[in-house]
Each structure stands twice: as structure tokens, then as C-alpha cells.
Amino acid sequence: MVISQIKEELETSQKPIAKSLHHNKNFRVIALGFKKDMILTAHTAKWPSKLTILEGSVIYNEGDKSIEIKQYEEYEIPVGILHSVVANEDSLCLLTQSDQ
DSSP, X not given: OHHHHXXXXXXXXXXXXXXXXXXXXXXXXXXXXXXXXOEEEEEOBSSOEEEEEEESEXXXXXXXXXXXXXXXXXXEEOBTOOEEEEESSSEEEEEXXXXX
């Protein structure tokens, strides 16, 4: 249901859509939807995080580094490092975070 809602909201959105898929006090799983060229602006992760691409591809930007992450690939996002994400194409991602 959450992923269907994200895809529906993306039809009229000008920015990425993020919704909680599952969480408790120690972890969270967030579904993220992007249309091509949408940008998740620069921010930092408070918890160790992993970005997994279910559909599409994105560019992960961190300082001078830009990494393309394609469908079914994943990337570990370090805590406290400024980064942004840009969609190369319509994309659906999972962000998993844990305080462990």
C-alpha cells in the first residue's frame, strides 16, 4: 500500500516522496520515490543507513564523489556526512537505518 501511495503521489509532486514502510525504536525502513531529475537535497544521516534501488537509478553525491546506483544495487551511507541524491530516471528506493 505504501509503495502504491508513493507512486500515485509522484504523479503530481515536484519533489521526492518518502514514507515509512516499517519502524521501531532501533530501526526504520523508508520507501522513497523519485521522478527523473528530482533531487533529494543535501542532508546528513543520523543513523547508519543503506540505500537500495528497487527501480530506476540514482546518483549519490558526497563532496567531490558522485556514484551511480542502479536497480538492485545498494550503497552504505555514512553517518554525519553531507550528501544528496538525484534521480537519473523514475526510481523507487528503500532506505534502511539502524541505531546499531
